[in-house]
Amino acid sequence: MPETGEATTCPFDFSDGLEFDPSLAELMARETITRIRLPYGDAHAWLVTGFDGVRKVTTDHRFSRAEIMGRDYPRLTPEPIVSPESINVMDPPRSSRLRRLASQAFTPRHVDPMRTAVVRLVDTLLDEMVAAGPPADLVHHLSDRLPQHTICELLGIPRADRPRMQEYAHQMLSTGPDSRQAAATAKAELRGYFGGLVDERRRAPGDDLISALAAAKDGDDALDDQELAVMALTLMLSGHDTATCQISNISYLLLTRPELMERLRNRPETLSAVLDELLRFIPFRKGVGIPRVALEDVELGGVRIRTGDFVHVSYLTANRDPERFPDPDTIDPDRPGLPHMTFGWGGHRCIAAPLAIAELEVAIGRLVERFPGLRLAVPAEEVRWDTETIRRFPIELPVAW
16 A cells, blocks of 8 residues: 655646646546645645545544644645634534534525625626726626625725735735745734724624624634634635636636527526536636645555645545546536535535625626626637636636627
8 A cells, every 4th residue: 555655746836717727637647646745835745636535535533624733734825824713724623613603694594685785786886897888807897896895895894994905815825935924914914903803893793794703602602702803804815715716717618608608698597507517617726725634544545644644635626526527527507416616525615605606696697687798808818817826717807798
Protein backbone atom coordinates (compact mmCIF):
# COMPACT_ATOMS: atom_id res chain seq x y z
CA MET A 1 0.00 0.00 0.00
CA PRO A 2 1.58 3.35 -1.05
CA GLU A 3 2.45 5.71 1.79
CA THR A 4 4.72 8.24 0.14
CA GLY A 5 5.46 9.47 -3.32
CA GLU A 6 6.97 12.34 -5.20
CA ALA A 7 4.75 15.39 -4.80
CA THR A 8 3.37 17.05 -7.92
CA THR A 9 3.80 20.82 -7.85
CA CYS A 10 0.39 22.41 -8.41
CA PRO A 11 0.22 26.19 -8.86
CA PHE A 12 -3.48 25.88 -9.71
CA ASP A 13 -3.33 29.25 -11.46
CA PHE A 14 -5.33 28.29 -14.54
CA SER A 15 -7.81 31.05 -15.44
CA ASP A 16 -8.77 30.50 -19.08
CA GLY A 17 -12.44 31.38 -19.07
CA LEU A 18 -14.50 28.56 -17.61
CA GLU A 19 -12.44 25.77 -19.13
CA PHE A 20 -11.58 23.04 -16.64
CA ASP A 21 -8.04 23.27 -15.23
CA PRO A 22 -6.01 20.71 -17.26
CA SER A 23 -3.74 20.04 -14.26
CA LEU A 24 -6.78 19.01 -12.20
CA ALA A 25 -8.02 16.88 -15.07
CA GLU A 26 -4.62 15.17 -15.23
CA LEU A 27 -4.65 14.46 -11.49
CA MET A 28 -8.15 12.99 -11.82
CA ALA A 29 -7.04 10.70 -14.65
CA ARG A 30 -3.84 9.59 -12.90
CA GLU A 31 -5.33 8.15 -9.73
CA THR A 32 -7.84 9.00 -7.04
CA ILE A 33 -5.35 10.23 -4.43
CA THR A 34 -2.15 12.10 -5.30
CA ARG A 35 0.66 13.79 -3.39
CA ILE A 36 0.76 17.52 -4.23
CA ARG A 37 2.70 20.65 -3.29
CA LEU A 38 1.00 24.06 -3.35
CA PRO A 39 2.53 27.54 -3.77
CA TYR A 40 2.46 28.37 -0.04
CA GLY A 41 2.93 26.34 3.12
CA ASP A 42 5.84 24.20 4.30
CA ALA A 43 4.48 20.73 3.58
CA HIS A 44 2.91 18.73 0.81
CA ALA A 45 -0.54 17.18 1.02
CA TRP A 46 -2.68 14.40 -0.31
CA LEU A 47 -5.29 15.43 -2.86
CA VAL A 48 -8.54 13.46 -3.05
CA THR A 49 -10.41 13.96 -6.33
CA GLY A 50 -13.16 11.32 -6.64
CA PHE A 51 -16.69 12.04 -5.41
CA ASP A 52 -16.81 9.11 -2.99
CA GLY A 53 -13.36 9.91 -1.60
CA VAL A 54 -14.21 13.57 -1.10
CA ARG A 55 -17.45 12.59 0.61
CA LYS A 56 -15.50 10.26 2.89
CA VAL A 57 -12.93 12.85 3.93
CA THR A 58 -15.50 15.58 4.52
CA THR A 59 -17.65 13.40 6.79
CA ASP A 60 -15.02 11.28 8.60
CA HIS A 61 -14.08 12.69 12.01
CA ARG A 62 -10.60 11.22 11.62
CA PHE A 63 -9.87 14.19 9.36
CA SER A 64 -9.75 17.48 11.25
CA ARG A 65 -9.99 21.06 10.01
CA ALA A 66 -9.21 22.44 13.48
CA GLU A 67 -5.78 20.80 13.48
CA ILE A 68 -4.50 23.04 10.68
CA MET A 69 -4.46 26.09 12.94
CA GLY A 70 -1.01 27.10 14.12
CA ARG A 71 0.57 25.18 11.25
CA ASP A 72 1.92 26.51 7.96
CA TYR A 73 -0.51 24.37 6.02
CA PRO A 74 -0.37 23.95 2.19
CA ARG A 75 -2.52 26.59 0.50
CA LEU A 76 -2.94 28.88 -2.52
CA THR A 77 -2.83 32.26 -0.73
CA PRO A 78 0.22 33.80 1.00
CA GLU A 79 -1.85 34.66 4.08
CA PRO A 80 -4.22 32.03 5.53
CA ILE A 81 -7.77 33.20 4.88
CA VAL A 82 -9.36 31.67 7.96
CA SER A 83 -9.12 32.61 11.64
CA PRO A 84 -9.06 30.10 14.52
CA GLU A 85 -12.55 31.20 15.58
CA SER A 86 -14.07 30.63 12.13
CA ILE A 87 -16.63 27.87 11.75
CA ASN A 88 -14.69 26.82 8.64
CA VAL A 89 -11.88 25.45 10.81
CA MET A 90 -13.92 23.88 13.59
CA ASP A 91 -14.72 20.22 14.08
CA PRO A 92 -17.87 18.66 15.52
CA PRO A 93 -19.36 19.02 18.04
CA ARG A 94 -18.24 22.64 18.24
CA SER A 95 -18.95 23.35 14.58
CA SER A 96 -22.27 21.51 14.80
CA ARG A 97 -23.35 23.79 17.62
CA LEU A 98 -22.54 26.96 15.65
CA ARG A 99 -24.18 25.63 12.50
CA ARG A 100 -27.32 24.73 14.45
CA LEU A 101 -27.56 28.26 15.83
CA ALA A 102 -26.61 30.11 12.64
CA SER A 103 -28.85 28.01 10.37
CA GLN A 104 -31.88 29.47 12.19
CA ALA A 105 -31.31 32.61 10.11
CA PHE A 106 -31.53 30.69 6.81
CA THR A 107 -34.73 28.69 7.16
CA PRO A 108 -37.44 29.16 4.49
CA ARG A 109 -39.25 31.43 6.94
CA HIS A 110 -36.33 33.85 6.81
CA VAL A 111 -35.15 33.29 3.23
CA ASP A 112 -38.57 33.85 1.58
CA PRO A 113 -38.81 37.49 2.75
CA MET A 114 -35.17 37.92 1.69
CA ARG A 115 -36.12 36.69 -1.80
CA THR A 116 -38.82 39.37 -2.02
CA ALA A 117 -36.22 42.01 -1.20
CA VAL A 118 -33.81 40.53 -3.77
CA VAL A 119 -36.50 40.75 -6.49
CA ARG A 120 -36.97 44.47 -5.78
CA LEU A 121 -33.23 45.07 -5.80
CA VAL A 122 -32.61 43.13 -9.02
CA ASP A 123 -35.32 45.08 -10.82
CA THR A 124 -33.86 48.37 -9.57
CA LEU A 125 -30.38 47.40 -10.75
CA LEU A 126 -31.65 46.27 -14.15
CA ASP A 127 -33.68 49.49 -14.47
CA GLU A 128 -30.45 51.41 -13.94
CA MET A 129 -28.71 49.29 -16.56
CA VAL A 130 -31.49 50.06 -19.05
CA ALA A 131 -31.20 53.77 -18.26
CA ALA A 132 -27.44 53.66 -18.86
CA GLY A 133 -28.10 52.03 -22.22
CA PRO A 134 -26.15 49.42 -24.17
CA PRO A 135 -23.41 48.42 -24.18
CA ALA A 136 -23.29 47.92 -20.42
CA ASP A 137 -21.08 45.94 -18.07
CA LEU A 138 -23.23 43.25 -16.45
CA VAL A 139 -20.60 42.69 -13.75
CA HIS A 140 -20.80 46.33 -12.69
CA HIS A 141 -24.56 46.66 -12.93
CA LEU A 142 -25.61 43.31 -11.47
CA SER A 143 -23.01 40.72 -10.41
CA ASP A 144 -20.97 43.00 -8.14
CA ARG A 145 -23.75 45.06 -6.74
CA LEU A 146 -26.49 42.53 -6.02
CA PRO A 147 -24.60 40.15 -3.66
CA GLN A 148 -22.70 43.01 -2.04
CA HIS A 149 -25.86 44.99 -1.40
CA THR A 150 -27.85 41.92 -0.31
CA ILE A 151 -25.42 40.56 2.27
CA CYS A 152 -24.45 44.03 3.51
CA GLU A 153 -28.12 44.97 3.82
CA LEU A 154 -28.86 41.76 5.69
CA LEU A 155 -25.94 42.30 8.05
CA GLY A 156 -26.83 45.96 8.51
CA ILE A 157 -23.52 47.30 7.15
CA PRO A 158 -23.83 51.04 6.41
CA ARG A 159 -23.66 51.96 2.72
CA ALA A 160 -20.58 54.13 3.21
CA ASP A 161 -18.63 51.10 4.50
CA ARG A 162 -19.53 48.69 1.70
CA PRO A 163 -16.83 49.58 -0.86
CA ARG A 164 -14.23 49.05 1.86
CA MET A 165 -15.71 45.63 2.67
CA GLN A 166 -15.46 44.61 -0.98
CA GLU A 167 -11.83 45.72 -1.21
CA TYR A 168 -10.92 43.83 1.98
CA ALA A 169 -12.62 40.68 0.64
CA HIS A 170 -10.61 40.92 -2.60
CA GLN A 171 -7.33 41.36 -0.70
CA MET A 172 -7.97 38.30 1.48
CA LEU A 173 -8.51 36.08 -1.57
CA SER A 174 -5.45 37.28 -3.50
CA THR A 175 -2.88 34.70 -4.58
CA GLY A 176 -0.01 37.09 -5.43
CA PRO A 177 3.27 36.58 -3.53
CA ASP A 178 3.36 40.27 -2.55
CA SER A 179 -0.18 40.31 -1.17
CA ARG A 180 0.41 38.70 2.22
CA GLN A 181 0.68 41.89 4.31
CA ALA A 182 -2.33 43.47 2.63
CA ALA A 183 -4.35 40.28 3.25
CA ALA A 184 -3.30 40.13 6.90
CA THR A 185 -4.22 43.78 7.38
CA ALA A 186 -7.57 43.27 5.66
CA LYS A 187 -8.38 40.29 7.90
CA ALA A 188 -7.51 42.26 11.06
CA GLU A 189 -9.54 45.26 9.93
CA LEU A 190 -12.57 43.09 9.20
CA ARG A 191 -12.32 41.32 12.56
CA GLY A 192 -12.26 44.65 14.35
CA TYR A 193 -15.07 46.07 12.23
CA PHE A 194 -17.46 43.20 12.87
CA GLY A 195 -16.55 43.16 16.55
CA GLY A 196 -17.76 46.75 16.69
CA LEU A 197 -20.98 45.90 14.82
CA VAL A 198 -21.73 43.11 17.30
CA ASP A 199 -21.31 45.53 20.21
CA GLU A 200 -23.74 47.94 18.55
CA ARG A 201 -26.38 45.25 17.85
CA ARG A 202 -26.15 43.85 21.37
CA ARG A 203 -26.96 47.31 22.69
CA ALA A 204 -29.58 48.19 20.09
CA PRO A 205 -30.92 45.18 18.14
CA GLY A 206 -32.49 45.79 14.74
CA ASP A 207 -34.07 43.66 12.05
CA ASP A 208 -30.70 42.71 10.52
CA LEU A 209 -29.01 39.31 10.36
CA ILE A 210 -26.46 40.06 13.10
CA SER A 211 -29.30 40.92 15.48
CA ALA A 212 -31.11 37.73 14.45
CA LEU A 213 -27.99 35.64 15.06
CA ALA A 214 -27.50 37.36 18.41
CA ALA A 215 -31.02 36.28 19.37
CA ALA A 216 -30.62 32.69 18.10
CA LYS A 217 -30.80 30.16 20.92
CA ASP A 218 -30.86 26.42 21.37
CA GLY A 219 -32.15 26.00 24.89
CA ASP A 220 -29.78 28.13 26.96
CA ASP A 221 -27.08 28.06 24.28
CA ALA A 222 -26.31 31.17 22.22
CA LEU A 223 -23.44 32.68 20.21
CA ASP A 224 -20.97 34.73 22.22
CA ASP A 225 -19.60 38.04 20.91
CA GLN A 226 -16.49 36.58 19.30
CA GLU A 227 -18.40 33.73 17.65
CA LEU A 228 -20.98 36.17 16.34
CA ALA A 229 -18.37 38.58 14.93
CA VAL A 230 -16.50 35.82 13.10
CA MET A 231 -19.78 34.30 11.84
CA ALA A 232 -20.83 37.69 10.43
CA LEU A 233 -17.41 38.08 8.79
CA THR A 234 -17.64 34.59 7.26
CA LEU A 235 -21.10 35.32 5.88
CA MET A 236 -19.93 38.63 4.42
CA LEU A 237 -17.02 36.97 2.62
CA SER A 238 -19.25 34.16 1.36
CA GLY A 239 -21.88 36.63 0.19
CA HIS A 240 -19.32 38.64 -1.76
CA ASP A 241 -17.58 35.58 -3.15
CA THR A 242 -19.92 32.84 -4.32
CA ALA A 243 -22.94 34.74 -5.63
CA THR A 244 -20.86 37.49 -7.27
CA CYS A 245 -18.77 35.02 -9.24
CA GLN A 246 -21.62 32.71 -10.13
CA ILE A 247 -23.99 35.38 -11.45
CA SER A 248 -21.22 36.41 -13.85
CA ASN A 249 -20.21 32.84 -14.70
CA ILE A 250 -23.75 31.66 -15.35
CA SER A 251 -24.52 34.75 -17.43
CA TYR A 252 -21.38 34.12 -19.49
CA LEU A 253 -22.41 30.53 -20.20
CA LEU A 254 -25.92 31.58 -21.21
CA LEU A 255 -24.51 34.26 -23.50
CA THR A 256 -22.05 31.88 -25.18
CA ARG A 257 -24.33 28.82 -25.34
CA PRO A 258 -27.50 30.07 -27.04
CA GLU A 259 -29.27 26.72 -26.65
CA LEU A 260 -29.24 27.19 -22.87
CA MET A 261 -30.55 30.75 -23.11
CA GLU A 262 -33.26 29.60 -25.50
CA ARG A 263 -34.30 26.82 -23.15
CA LEU A 264 -34.77 29.25 -20.26
CA ARG A 265 -36.75 31.65 -22.45
CA ASN A 266 -39.04 28.91 -23.76
CA ARG A 267 -39.25 26.90 -20.53
CA PRO A 268 -38.77 29.29 -17.58
CA GLU A 269 -40.09 26.61 -15.22
CA THR A 270 -36.80 24.72 -15.72
CA LEU A 271 -34.73 27.59 -14.27
CA SER A 272 -33.88 25.81 -11.01
CA ALA A 273 -32.78 22.61 -12.78
CA VAL A 274 -30.67 24.50 -15.32
CA LEU A 275 -28.97 26.57 -12.63
CA ASP A 276 -28.25 23.49 -10.55
CA GLU A 277 -26.53 21.82 -13.53
CA LEU A 278 -24.54 24.97 -14.30
CA LEU A 279 -23.43 25.20 -10.67
CA ARG A 280 -22.17 21.62 -10.91
CA PHE A 281 -20.37 22.28 -14.17
CA ILE A 282 -18.70 25.63 -13.45
CA PRO A 283 -15.14 25.50 -12.02
CA PHE A 284 -15.98 28.22 -9.50
CA ARG A 285 -12.52 28.51 -7.95
CA LYS A 286 -8.89 27.64 -8.60
CA GLY A 287 -7.56 24.40 -7.19
CA VAL A 288 -8.46 23.61 -3.62
CA GLY A 289 -9.68 25.24 -0.41
CA ILE A 290 -8.91 24.53 3.24
CA PRO A 291 -7.18 21.19 4.01
CA ARG A 292 -7.72 18.74 6.83
CA VAL A 293 -5.25 16.85 9.01
CA ALA A 294 -5.40 13.09 9.57
CA LEU A 295 -5.78 12.39 13.31
CA GLU A 296 -4.75 8.76 12.86
CA ASP A 297 -3.53 6.46 10.12
CA VAL A 298 -6.29 6.02 7.54
CA GLU A 299 -6.46 3.81 4.45
CA LEU A 300 -8.23 5.62 1.63
CA GLY A 301 -8.40 4.57 -2.00
CA GLY A 302 -5.49 2.17 -1.67
CA VAL A 303 -3.26 4.78 0.01
CA ARG A 304 -2.17 4.88 3.64
CA ILE A 305 -2.54 8.41 4.97
CA ARG A 306 -0.38 8.85 8.05
CA THR A 307 -1.27 10.65 11.26
CA GLY A 308 -0.50 14.35 10.82
CA ASP A 309 -0.68 14.32 7.01
CA PHE A 310 -2.50 17.18 5.32
CA VAL A 311 -5.40 16.13 3.09
CA HIS A 312 -6.96 18.39 0.48
CA VAL A 313 -10.16 17.58 -1.38
CA SER A 314 -11.33 19.01 -4.70
CA TYR A 315 -15.01 19.82 -4.99
CA LEU A 316 -14.29 20.74 -8.61
CA THR A 317 -13.14 17.26 -9.57
CA ALA A 318 -15.86 15.63 -7.45
CA ASN A 319 -18.39 17.55 -9.55
CA ARG A 320 -16.79 16.06 -12.69
CA ASP A 321 -16.52 12.46 -11.44
CA PRO A 322 -17.93 10.29 -14.28
CA GLU A 323 -18.99 7.59 -11.81
CA ARG A 324 -21.28 10.12 -10.15
CA PHE A 325 -22.18 12.28 -13.15
CA PRO A 326 -22.07 10.42 -16.51
CA ASP A 327 -20.54 12.50 -19.31
CA PRO A 328 -19.57 15.10 -16.67
CA ASP A 329 -17.96 17.63 -19.03
CA THR A 330 -21.27 18.14 -20.83
CA ILE A 331 -23.91 20.58 -19.59
CA ASP A 332 -27.07 18.49 -19.42
CA PRO A 333 -30.08 20.38 -18.00
CA ASP A 334 -32.04 17.13 -17.95
CA ARG A 335 -29.45 15.36 -15.80
CA PRO A 336 -31.03 13.56 -12.81
CA GLY A 337 -30.80 15.88 -9.82
CA LEU A 338 -28.04 14.30 -7.74
CA PRO A 339 -26.53 16.62 -5.12
CA HIS A 340 -23.20 18.16 -6.15
CA MET A 341 -20.46 19.80 -4.08
CA THR A 342 -20.42 23.40 -5.26
CA PHE A 343 -21.58 24.58 -1.83
CA GLY A 344 -19.39 22.05 -0.03
CA TRP A 345 -20.38 18.84 1.71
CA GLY A 346 -21.01 17.47 5.16
CA GLY A 347 -20.31 19.57 8.23
CA HIS A 348 -18.79 22.41 6.20
CA ARG A 349 -21.49 22.88 3.58
CA CYS A 350 -22.22 26.59 3.15
CA ILE A 351 -24.81 27.69 5.72
CA ALA A 352 -26.01 30.51 3.48
CA ALA A 353 -26.52 28.32 0.39
CA PRO A 354 -30.33 28.90 0.43
CA LEU A 355 -29.76 32.64 0.17
CA ALA A 356 -27.17 32.27 -2.61
CA ILE A 357 -29.52 30.05 -4.61
CA ALA A 358 -32.36 32.55 -4.15
CA GLU A 359 -30.11 35.36 -5.43
CA LEU A 360 -29.09 33.33 -8.48
CA GLU A 361 -32.63 32.31 -9.35
CA VAL A 362 -33.91 35.87 -9.11
CA ALA A 363 -30.96 37.50 -10.88
CA ILE A 364 -30.79 35.07 -13.80
CA GLY A 365 -34.55 34.66 -14.07
CA ARG A 366 -35.22 38.39 -14.27
CA LEU A 367 -32.27 38.94 -16.63
CA VAL A 368 -33.56 36.34 -19.11
CA GLU A 369 -37.15 37.57 -18.80
CA ARG A 370 -36.45 41.27 -19.21
CA PHE A 371 -33.80 41.13 -21.94
CA PRO A 372 -34.95 38.77 -24.71
CA GLY A 373 -32.24 40.08 -27.03
CA LEU A 374 -29.38 40.00 -24.54
CA ARG A 375 -26.01 39.26 -26.15
CA LEU A 376 -22.31 39.78 -25.59
CA ALA A 377 -21.14 43.17 -26.85
CA VAL A 378 -17.63 41.84 -27.53
CA PRO A 379 -16.31 38.54 -28.93
CA ALA A 380 -16.20 35.88 -26.22
CA GLU A 381 -12.41 35.63 -26.49
CA GLU A 382 -12.10 39.30 -25.50
CA VAL A 383 -13.82 38.86 -22.15
CA ARG A 384 -11.23 39.46 -19.40
CA TRP A 385 -11.00 37.01 -16.49
CA ASP A 386 -9.72 37.33 -12.93
CA THR A 387 -6.10 36.21 -12.53
CA GLU A 388 -5.35 37.66 -9.08
CA THR A 389 -7.44 35.61 -6.65
CA ILE A 390 -8.51 32.03 -6.00
CA ARG A 391 -11.82 32.69 -7.79
CA ARG A 392 -12.90 32.12 -11.41
CA PHE A 393 -15.04 34.88 -12.91
CA PRO A 394 -15.08 37.51 -15.69
CA ILE A 395 -13.87 40.93 -14.55
CA GLU A 396 -16.18 42.58 -17.07
CA LEU A 397 -19.08 41.22 -19.09
CA PRO A 398 -20.05 43.78 -21.77
CA VAL A 399 -23.59 43.14 -23.00
CA ALA A 400 -26.03 44.69 -25.43
CA TRP A 401 -29.74 44.11 -26.11
